[in-house]
Amino acid sequence: xxxxxxxxxxxxxxxxxxxxxxxxxxxxxxxxxxxxxxxxxxxxxxxxxxxxxxxxxxxxxxxxxxxxxxxxxxxxxxxxxxxxxxxxxxxxxxxxxxxxxxxxxxxxxxxxxxxxxxxxxxxxxxxxxxxxxxxxxxxxxxxxxxxxxxxxxxxxxxxxxxxxxxxxxxxxxxxxxxxxxxxxxxxxxxxxxxxxxxxxxxxxxxxxxxxxxxxxxxxxxxxxxxxxxxxxxxxxxxxxxxxxxxxxxxxxxxxxxxxxxxxxxxxxxxxxxxxxxxxxxx
Ligand code: NAP
Numbered sequence: 001x002x003x004x005x006x007x008x009x010x011x012x013x014x015x016x017x018x019x020x021x022x023x024x025x026x027x028x029x030x031x032x033x034x035x036x037x038x039x040x041x042x043x044x045x046x047x048x049x050x051x052x053x054x055x056x057x058x059x060x061x062x063x064x065x066x067x068x069x070x071x072x073x074x075x076x077x078x079x080x081x082x083x084x085x086x087x088x089x090x091x092x093x094x095x096x097x098x099x100x101x102x103x104x105x106x107x108x109x110x111x112x113x114x115x116x117x118x119x120x121x122x123x124x125x126x127x128x129x130x131x132x133x134x135x136x137x138x139x140x141x142x143x144x145x146x147x148x149x150x151x152x153x154x155x156x157x158x159x160x161x162x163x164x165x166x167x168x169x170x171x172x173x174x175x176x177x178x179x180x181x182x183x184x185x186x187x188x189x190x191x192x193x194x195x196x197x198x199x200x201x202x203x204x205x206x207x208x209x210x211x212x213x214x215x216x217x218x219x220x221x222x223x224x225x226x227x228x229x230x231x232x233x234x235x236x237x238x239x240x241x242x243x244x245x246x247x248x249x250x251x252x253x254x255x256x257x258x259x260x261x262x263x264x265x266x267x268x269x270x271x272x273x274x275x276x277x278x279x280x281x282x
Pocket of ligand 1: 164167169187188190191208209210228229230231261263265
């Protein structure tokens with residue numbers, strides 16, 4: 001029997017748990033607050049921002065939003081972030097990426113206070129993750145670990161192969177799986193004999209950005225397959241980096257697209273906001 005990992009359900013469970021924690025913080029006079037900044041009106045970003053606000057509303061997190069015009073100067077954005085860094089009532093700051101080309105994304109990420117870096121993209125957060133210190137973890141990889149744990153899929157000692165080495169998915173994913181005591185291999189576009197390596201995986205995590213790239217030839221019998229990819233096909237339907245129907249006969253568990261990893265990203269963002277508010281208590 002194949003287990004279809006239900007990210008929608010797990011993300012709702014997490015959001016309900018956070019709702020209780022937000023209530024408890026309110027009793028201590030702390031109103032968890034996330035500030036979301038969007039520059040320009042990229043339609044995909046607008047949808048992501050709207051979904052983040054909706055999740056905040058559901059959990060009881062206050063959301064502040066700044067919708068800045070496309071031609072906002074980098075210095076103006078930096079000034080706003082510095083102002084938010086100082087505000088005691090703001091716990092998390094998120095700048096929706098991508099930013100317009102005239103703005104240096106790295107500089108913006110580094111301007112956000114590491115104490116409010118709920119996306120987990122600041123070099124200090126990345127450093128903390130790699131040396132095993134507490135801190136904010138990039139939301140999508142953190143969501144993948146939650147899916148595995150909440151489905152009681154053992155990670156320790158397992159062969160885990162990750163395809164993709166981006167700063168927001170592949171690399172933090174590798175660090176997290178290492179932290180969970182998996183034996184980790186990271187593959188990328190220069191990897192030779194990809195299918196030979198992926199066929200060794202007990203847990204195969206795919207973040208490659210190519211629709212339906214992974215077919216059954218890449219998958220070991222009984223493997224757990226986590227599909228991070230997200231694409232719209234020619235009929236405007238969502239699909240992942242894995243050819244779901246093709247690999248289904250071989251896997252023991254798999255995340256569907258939609259309804260797998262996708263909903264976990266926002267749930268873990270909410271988790272990081274509550275963590276940020278709790279840091280204030282320490
Ligand atoms: P990315 O920055 O484009 O990185 C893709 C990675 O895949 C790169 O490391 C690249 O290698 C590697 N790659 C490309 N072609 C390959 C090939 N033929 N063989 C092996 N490796 C190959 O993408 P990303 O931001 O990590 O995102 C990956 C996917 O996840 C996308 O579909 C994205 O939409 C999705 N995503 C979903 C969520 C969510 O919430 N569910 C969040 C973030 C991303 P090189 O480094 O050598 O170029």
